[in-house]
Amino acid sequence: MLGRPEARPPGFFMAPFRPHRLTRLRSALRQNRAGAMLVSHLPNVFYLSGFTGENALLLVGRRRVTLFTDPRFTTQARQECTGIGIEIVRGPLAPAVGESLRHAPPAGDVLIEEERLSVAQYSALRRAARRCCSWRATHGLVEGMREVKDQGEIAGMREAARVGCRVMRHAIECLRPGMTELEVAAEIEFEMRKLGATGPSFETIVASGPRSALPHGRPTSKRLKKKELVVLDLGVILRGYCSDLTRTVHLGRASKEVRRWYQAVLQAQLAARGAVRAGIPAGDVDEAARSVLRREGLERFFIHSTGHGLGIEVHERPSVARNQTGKLRAGSVVTIEPGVYVPGRGGIRIEDDVLVKEAGSETLTGMPRELLEL
Amino acid sequence: MLGRPEARPPGFFMAPFRPHRLTRLRSALRQNRAGAMLVSHLPNVFYLSGFTGENALLLVGRRRVTLFTDPRFTTQARQECTGIGIEIVRGPLAPAVGESLRHAPPAGDVLIEEERLSVAQYSALRRAARRCCSWRATHGLVEGMREVKDQGEIAGMREAARVGCRVMRHAIECLRPGMTELEVAAEIEFEMRKLGATGPSFETIVASGPRSALPHGRPTSKRLKKKELVVLDLGVILRGYCSDLTRTVHLGRASKEVRRWYQAVLQAQLAARGAVRAGIPAGDVDEAARSVLRREGLERFFIHSTGHGLGIEVHERPSVARNQTGKLRAGSVVTIEPGVYVPGRGGIRIEDDVLVKEAGSETLTGMPRELLEL
Numbered sequence: 001m002l003g004r005p006e007a008r009p010p011g012f013f014m015a016p017f018r019p020h021r022l023t024r025l026r027s028a029l030r031q032n033r034a035g036a037m038l039v040s041h042l043p044n045v046f047y048l049s050g051f052t053g054e055n056a057l058l059l060v061g062r063r064r065v066t067l068f069t070d071p072r073f074t075t076q077a078r079q080e081c082t083g084i085g086i087e088i089v090r091g092p093l094a095p096a097v098g099e100s101l102r103h104a105p106p107a108g109d110v111l112i113e114e115e116r117l118s119v120a121q122y123s124a125l126r127r128a129a130r131r132c133c134s135w136r137a138t139h140g141l142v143e144g145m146r147e148v149k150d151q152g153e154i155a156g157m158r159e160a161a162r163v164g165c166r167v168m169r170h171a172i173e174c175l176r177p178g179m180t181e182l183e184v185a186a187e188i189e190f191e192m193r194k195l196g197a198t199g200p201s202f203e204t205i206v207a208s209g210p211r212s213a214l215p216h217g218r219p220t221s222k223r224l225k226k227k228e229l230v231v232l233d234l235g236v237i238l239r240g241y242c243s244d245l246t247r248t249v250h251l252g253r254a255s256k257e258v259r260r261w262y263q264a265v266l267q268a269q270l271a272a273r274g275a276v277r278a279g280i281p282a283g284d285v286d287e288a289a290r291s292v293l294r295r296e297g298l299e300r301f302f303i304h305s306t307g308h309g310l311g312i313e314v315h316e317r318p319s320v321a322r323n324q325t326g327k328l329r330a331g332s333v334v335t336i337e338p339g340v341y342v343p344g345r346g347g348i349r350i351e352d353d354v355l356v357k358e359a360g361s362e363t364l365t366g367m368p369r370e371l372l373e374l
Numbered sequence: 375m376l377g378r379p380e381a382r383p384p385g386f387f388m389a390p391f392r393p394h395r396l397t398r399l400r401s402a403l404r405q406n407r408a409g410a411m412l413v414s415h416l417p418n419v420f421y422l423s424g425f426t427g428e429n430a431l432l433l434v435g436r437r438r439v440t441l442f443t444d445p446r447f448t449t450q451a452r453q454e455c456t457g458i459g460i461e462i463v464r465g466p467l468a469p470a471v472g473e474s475l476r477h478a479p480p481a482g483d484v485l486i487e488e489e490r491l492s493v494a495q496y497s498a499l500r501r502a503a504r505r506c507c508s509w510r511a512t513h514g515l516v517e518g519m520r521e522v523k524d525q526g527e528i529a530g531m532r533e534a535a536r537v538g539c540r541v542m543r544h545a546i547e548c549l550r551p552g553m554t555e556l557e558v559a560a561e562i563e564f565e566m567r568k569l570g571a572t573g574p575s576f577e578t579i580v581a582s583g584p585r586s587a588l589p590h591g592r593p594t595s596k597r598l599k600k601k602e603l604v605v606l607d608l609g610v611i612l613r614g615y616c617s618d619l620t621r622t623v624h625l626g627r628a629s630k631e632v633r634r635w636y637q638a639v640l641q642a643q644l645a646a647r648g649a650v651r652a653g654i655p656a657g658d659v660d661e662a663a664r665s666v667l668r669r670e671g672l673e674r675f676f677i678h679s680t681g682h683g684l685g686i687e688v689h690e691r692p693s694v695a696r697n698q699t700g701k702l703r704a705g706s707v708v709t710i711e712p713g714v715y716v717p718g719r720g721g722i723r724i725e726d727d728v729l730v731k732e733a734g735s736e737t738l739t740g741m742p743r744e745l746l747e748l
Contacts, residue, residue, distance in 0.1 A: 072590070112493065114492065114494040114497070115492050115494045115495075116492065117492060118488060118489050118490065118491060119486065119488040119491050119493060119496045119511065120488040120489045120511070121489075122493045123488070123511075137493065182570070183568065185567060186564050186567035186568050187564075189563060189564070189567060190560050190563070190564035190567075193559060193564075194556070194557065196556070196595075199577075203572075203573075216446075
């Protein structure tokens, strides 16, 4: 391969929505009495500008917005970013941003994303800007905006969820005792690609038999056997947006005990999905799932939280976890994925992607959840 | 998926080599009159400790080495990192590192990788360490060590190259007019997975017809046609090490002109590979390829550099580009990949991975380079 790869997905062209996002960010700048913001976290750059290249800084002023990138991305930046300035820079980007600030100092602090800016970039910025501007750290300003999806994003996530479901159906059809977990993962990722996904949104999980009790089971060369549980956890990236979906199947007829576990997880998942609506504290959704498992005596086997936000990144705000007092907002997309993991025996997880609405929710990954005995 | 993914490849267990690497880093610390180094770039952490989790800081003191990571990676850290201390931290890692420095201040500056440490991490470190230590920025200290591979790494890269070649052979066998570029890419990545790779080392390039003139052609839904060039550029990650391989094939009988281009690129590639040996300036290897294309009147169509270093990352030191005066060192692995791109017509690139040796070189990706007319 030449130069460094352009690793991010092709732009999801949502030109009609981007100006609104920039307008919202600008009013946040005014509220914070800031003159400008330097956006360095690439998913945030993509959200605001549409740019999908892997090297960029976005300077959002009260009037002007400029994308700084390098010559490899000249054509791509022109195609993806409409209505904003583009500055092509040879060499490191930070000094060029600093100089542009020196020539036109903003009327107020420049906000930086301090978790997403390196010490070296920050030094170079300050050196190049000389004493022409002052700096202030921010945390999650754009991430907070991204928590509520706009219509363009919801359409994109619906599509990513739909493709995720098609891949899951294909995976379930393929499953045979004797296949290795790695083969199943390869089939899954092959199908994603054929359906137009850029790739998996995380490392595909295929975990069978006792390995299904590992919530993060990386696929291995272990072969699937009769009388085993198989957890399939997969997601696609489609035009910049992620899906994330889990189903658990049983090879052959399940024992009474496995059925009981499965029904408990399914009831917990239904309860949590049923609880989702705008205004509910995220911790209450977690508790809705947890209390079902508690009643069934399985709470100690539920060793993670109920879900997480989903969008441009596969993990974003909000977190659907114990004691989270933050309220869900209409337009967020969260996963709902309770599970039960019995060490040495096996695990079960059922996961869907859910859009939060004013009066309830909409499950984007609409496919059956009943126990499949293959 | 639960929590954040453990996205990096499974550890390549090279325990016998890691202590040597740490010893070399320690002697570099002494030479630099530094008391310790905080390694924050994950490929460097992997190189020194074997840890493949996605959240870690490695503190290398003159005596003690400690890996800081979070509870998700407890088991993994114990399996992968032998002979070094492991500290499991709930919450952000930097404050824990700072505190440990406060309790045992090193006898000299603490080096930081300033390109790979965020402003937020650096602030947290300094706050937690109080005034107990002084800091100094470094650039590419570990990257410089990684430029020369040890025996364990060379074995790993040989294997990654071998798997890359098998995937390429499979891709060439699959190629048929009527397939889309995306289908070819899906086939390629499917085969990688089946052969045990963690995944592609970069986004697989399949570019056909006039699109082959784009050096970075992302696969599209364009169908392959008779009388077209097809550039296939692929690499695998196998146990933490990358390969990178390009072949260009022609569907049907090639025209005289295409053959002339192909022969020129092949001769340029042979010349550059022939020039590789320890002690030669990297720019001379670039010039060896470039001068062949110049003689053929094709230099203006060679729009990138001849190659780059390869290892844990798909792009690392050294760069094999024009005017690079740095000398190649025995034990480096570089790509040699001249190409010719005629806008609107098509492109040809031939790429191999080459191990630099004292008296010459060894091509790790040994597979035919003659023009294939399929």
